[in-house]
Amino acid sequence: MRTNTDPPVPSGSSHLLRTINERAALYHLLENDTLTRVELRKLTGLAKPTASQVMLRLAESGLAVTQGRTTARPVGPRAEVYSVNADHAFAAAVTLHEPDGVTVAIRDLKGRERASSTRTFDFTAVPVDTAVQRMLRRTADDAGIAMDRVAVVHLAVPGAYDAVTDTIGYADLPGAPDVRLGASLESFMDCPVTIHNDVNAATVAERRNPAVSGGLVLLWLGREGIGTGIDLAHGLVVGARGAAGELGYVPVFPDRTGPDDPTYQDWIGAPADL
Structure with missing residues (x-):
């Protein structure tokens, strides 16, 4: 099931606007578990016809499903309740x-x-x-x-x-x-x-914390090694060959880089602390 080979969407096209609206709707469905179209309109600011079309397209694609209808309304038709189809992918x-x-x-x-x-x-x-x-x-x-x-x-x-x-x-x-x-x-x-x-992966997870803003540097002191994850608010900094943040392999003394000379892992890693 490939998703990275779709043709690019022209900027400003109606396709782009539909995609933005559908992603916004999916985001709010994931955050709120279930929503009616009225609730979705309040969260997104979409017009009534647009919200209806968005939910119709999501349902047709299999990304959203109806979970029944509301029961609290004393009069008038009951609203359909939508949820993300957890088994879609x-x-x-x-x-x-x-x-x-x-x-x-x-x-x-x-x-x-x-x-x-x-x-x-x-x-x-x-x-x-x-x-x-x-x-x-x-x-x-x-x-x-x-x-x-x-x-x-x-x-x-x-x-x-x-x-x-x-x-x-x-x-x-x-x-x-x-x-x-x-x-x-x-x-x-x-x-x-x-x-x-693995430390960069942990940094990505920490970035999802609402309390985190601006740049983020995660220091990891693990049993097998130490390292840092660096996120300058524009994505991870991994270096040209993926070794950015690998502090454990940095020599303690710049003029001593032999295989038996100490590294930061030797000095402050788990084996040294224990």
């Missing part, structure tokens, strides 16, 4: 754990978890991409969800993900630097796949 979140773990969780359009599973693999025998593919299929089967209903996959990885080479570096994952992970998963799933360093 699904998102999969994958986390790679050093040195041998894979976790997959699948959620529906309302953000409800439908299934999750974790398993260890010997990555010297099973390539990282094959392990992820197996876990995606297993978790989808557990949830009773067809693979082609998964519309997007988000993958969090330890170390740094280099989008240029499509590989993972600075991580204790055997064979990972030799696997073009994004291309492999997109071919397997036939849907968009986004890959982030």
Whole structure:
């Protein structure tokens, strides 16, 4: 189920305006769970005919469903109540754990978890991409969800993900630097796949906090390493090769960069603190 190959929408076109209105309606449906058309008009400012057309298109596309009618009105016709169709599509979140773990969780359009599973693999025998593919299929089967209903996959990885080479570096994952992970998963799933360093993924989640405004720097002190996620209010700063924020590998002494010389992970990481 691809969504990133649609033709571009001309600026100012009626198609663009319809898309904006439909996205606004979906946003409010997700935030409020159920809405009538009158309630949607109050939230969006849409005219009555426009609100009716928006809900009709969302229902025809399968993104929205009617949940019945209101019961509180003493007179007149009762209003239809709409909700997001949670089963229209699904998102999969994958986390790679050093040195041998894979976790997959699948959620529906309302953000409800439908299934999750974790398993260890010997990555010297099973390539990282094959392990992820197996876990995606297993978790989808557990949830009773067809693979082609998964519309997007988000993958969090330890170390740094280099989008240029499509590989993972600075991580204790055997064979990972030799696997073009994004291309492999997109071919397997036939849907968009986004890959982030795990701390960057956590930073994206923190950005959703209403209390967060302006620039955001997240410091992560984890068992396997330390790092930072940097969001300057215009998106993540990942660096040219995905290594921005990888503090654990920065040498403590600039003139001592040998393999046995101390890094910040050695000084303030979990092993040092414990």
